[in-house]
């Protein structure tokens with residue numbers, strides 16, 4: 001799940017706030033019994049993680065590639081964690097779940113809204129500085145969760161096309177104005193994707209998984225970068241900064 005899907009999950013489960021956790025189950029090897037009797041204070045998303053904060057420990061879920069959740073329903077597979085609350089039940093499958101003390105270092109490392117492109121607290125100036133100092137290719141920098149939290153492979157491909165930047169470009173070689181423009185495109189695209197999920201109007205992809213560019217040239221597809229991720233680009237529309 002990329003950031004917009006996790007933010008959607010937070011919105012869809014926000015009504016859990018105010019409810020008390022009556023029962024906890026699941027195969028997460030975490031201190032889940034700590035949660036029984038706790039009152040949920042807030043459900044929120046930070047980068048690609050869902051935070052369920054209680055008046056005690058918090059449940060922090062990273063859905064990874066195949067994670068999913070159900071509200072007041074069960075899937076036919078074991079829950080990673082399930083919480084039965086006063087009115088509603090939330091079941092989470094296949095993700096990575098942590099039950100953490102909000103005062104712990106690990107919790108604080110995850111709780112960085114200033115690095116979440118969908119948060120109003122996102123620090124654009126820090127992101128610009130980081131981009132300008134980084135000699136990796138931009139396709140890798142965009143996936144770096146310490147710079148662009150919430151961005152995944154789909155957002156990466158779409159925004160590089162929308163900003164007309166070749167994914168093989170060296171981040172530090174992208175002119176400052178262009179880099180700042182890319183940051184705005186990342187924020188805008190992520191918000192539009194979240195909005196489309198909340199309203200049920202699918203967002204049309206223009207580059208990810210496409211055969212043909214809007215200019216009618218063939219899209220190049222290549223695995224690239226630190227994580228060898230699938231990348232799509234149009235070499236005539238997108239400028240290469242070396």
Ligand SMILES: [Zn+2]
Pocket residue numbers: 213214215216217234235236237238
């Ligand atoms: Zn093109």
